[in-house]
Amino acid sequence: MSLNPADARFAAHLRTLLPEERIRAPEPRYLVDPRDIAHGQAGLVALPKTVEEVAVLIRAAGEARVGVIPYGGGTGLVGAQVMPEGPAPMVLSLERMSAIRAVYPEENVIIAEAGAILADVQAAAAAANRLFPLSLASEGSCRIGGNLATNAGGVNVLRYGNTRDLCLGLEAVLPDGSIWHGLTRLRKDNTGYDLRNLLVGAEGTLGVITAAALKLAPIPAGRGTALIAVQSPRAALDMLSLARDRLGEGISAFELIHRQGLEFLAEVLPQVRRPWANPPEWCVLIDVGLAQGLDPEQALTDLFEAAMERDLATDGLIAQNEAQAQEFWTVREHLPEANRKIGSVTSHDVSLPLSVLPDFIEDARAMVAEHGSFRINCFGHLGDGNLHFNLFPAAGRTRADYANVKDAVRAAIHDLVVRMGGSFSAEHGVGRAKVKDLERYGDPARLTALRAIKAALDPLGIMNPGAVLA
Structure with missing residues (x-):
């Protein structure tokens, strides 16, 4: 894929700052989500190998007012890694920053770069007779930076918590190109605002995570x-x-x-x-x-x-x-994977208080039936209140048959979730797919605070523009 003149000039400038092989034209794999629903664009793809190179790229993007899409394994399901509209961004892939920098078995800590594949982090922990308990269906391809940026959940949250609960410290590049050297291995560090927890779950809108100090656990006997x-x-x-x-x-x-x-x-x-x-x-x-x-x-x-x-x-x-x-x-x-092959009409990653989960399942089924005939695949992490409530065409029908009711059904399910004290996004994040949901259901005071934080840290608006906040 060739670059247009403006992107070509920016790419040529970046090649004066970094080795030429760090910059390339975008490939299709960077521009689509796993469900083939969200499709994006990019002016170029950058593949840094060090945190210093990430800092160079972010500073250059700020000077040129070019948006930056941090990219991990591309497994996200809410479109945070693809930008369909607006000026073509730079996709900043962390795949070449994949080292396991250190393992401290006696401390139950591992330090991994953001591009490390989750399964490789698990294997490095196991080699030290320790457990890294984050476990997802996509663990063979998702990367730890993306797990942190989305605060990924998975099957072991009941015992070990979300990714946020497994993180002790971060190294990250902030939107002004400065490097935050926060790779602490401390369990206690009570020194003001928690920048670590601000970046975890921010989906790349407040900076680029480049490495993390992560908690390990003993392997159960x-x-x-x-x-x-x-x-x-x-x-x-x-x-x-x-x-x-x-x-x-x-x-x-x-x-x-x-x-x-x-x-x-x-x-x-x-x-x-x-x-x-x-x-x-x-x-x-x-x-x-x-x-x-x-x-x-x-x-x-x-x-x-x-x-x-x-x-x-x-x-x-x-x-x-x-x-x-x-x-x-x-x-x-x-x-x-079976869901993807069948092809959903609409999918919902929701969480609710445990005691109301059975009522939600019953009420949601009845409500959905008012909009037509669907096959409903309801499954998920009951232990932590997270359900995947996904609707599929009835046998013999296609997704196109439901185009006129899809949005109404989706809104009705999310309305029900919020009425019952739940969240419309349990573990997948907001991305671009749920920005309107956050605006619709978000607490006004919280939304004001989120926008103020974004404006303070990223005044140029270059970090993953359009994700999380409109």
């Missing part, structure tokens, strides 16, 4: 995994309470899965082995990690029996080995 069929979402919630009473902090993940997701797997990913030939309406996937001397298989067996006694569960499968546990997780991790 025993791990157990079970798939348990439950009577209903309310029964699943009661079972979560029962599991917490029995296992405390030993529960790593507690995932809710609806039959529709398993049927989608059979339809478009038949190679994924399903746990039941005739799947139940609802089931939960439970992962536990227990201390030395505790038997996770027995603990899950006891939990299942107690759930049966309380009429919460109807069937159960407890993994007998690591291979079987991985089979169970393969099912869960392929649900998003």
Whole structure:
């Protein structure tokens, strides 16, 4: 792809500042989101190798008033990494900054550059007999800088928290091109405003994260995994309470899965082995990690029996080995891929107070039915209140058939979520796809503060323009 004259001049200027191979014409892979819904543009792509080179690029962009789109693994689902409108930006990819700089097992800390793939961070921790607990379906391609910029969630939030909770310190380049050397490994540093937590979750609108000091955890001595069929979402919630009473902090993940997701797997990913030939309406996937001397298989067996006694569960499968546990997780991790292959009418990443989740599922289903016939795949991280409530065309119909009701259904679901005390964005962020939602539902005082912070740190408005805030 060739550059237009203005972009070519800016690229030529950058090549006087950095090695020529750092600057290239944009490739299609940088300009589309994973669902092939959001499509962007770029004047050029920059691929720095050091934080100093990132600083050079940001300063040059500010001088030229060129927008900057920080780019990690490109796996974001709300369009923060693609800019469809306005002057063509510079895509700043961190993929060449992928080093694991240091591991401190005795401190439970790892320092990784922003371009490090999440699976590589996990592997480096494991090599030091430690666990980096952030776990996502996209962990083989997403990068830690993007995880931090979006405050990614995943399946282990119940026990270990979001990405923000796993971050001790950051190195970052601010919008004026200055470098913040904040790679502290301290657990306590009570010295004023928390710039770390301001940048985490900012989706590249306040600066570019280039490296992070991240928390590690001990590897649990025993791990157990079970798939348990439950009577209903309310029964699943009661079972979560029962599991917490029995296992405390030993529960790593507690995932809710609806039959529709398993049927989608059979339809478009038949190679994924399903746990039941005739799947139940609802089931939960439970992962536990227990201390030395505790038997996770027995603990899950006891939990299942107690759930049966309380009429919460109807069937159960407890993994007998690591291979079987991985089979169970393969099912869960392929649900998003099956969704993409089916093609949703509209998808919703929402969170709600735990106690109202069952009511939301029931009310949302009834409300959606008023707008037409849909296949609904409701699944997600029940343990932390995060559901993916996704609507798909009825059998024999296409997404185009729902063009006239898509926006109304989406708004109705988000209205319901907010009325019930929830959030329209649980773990995917705001990006560009949900800017109007933030304006519609955001607290006015908070929005004023967010805009003031943006104006103070990025007065030229070059950092990911149009993301998070209009």
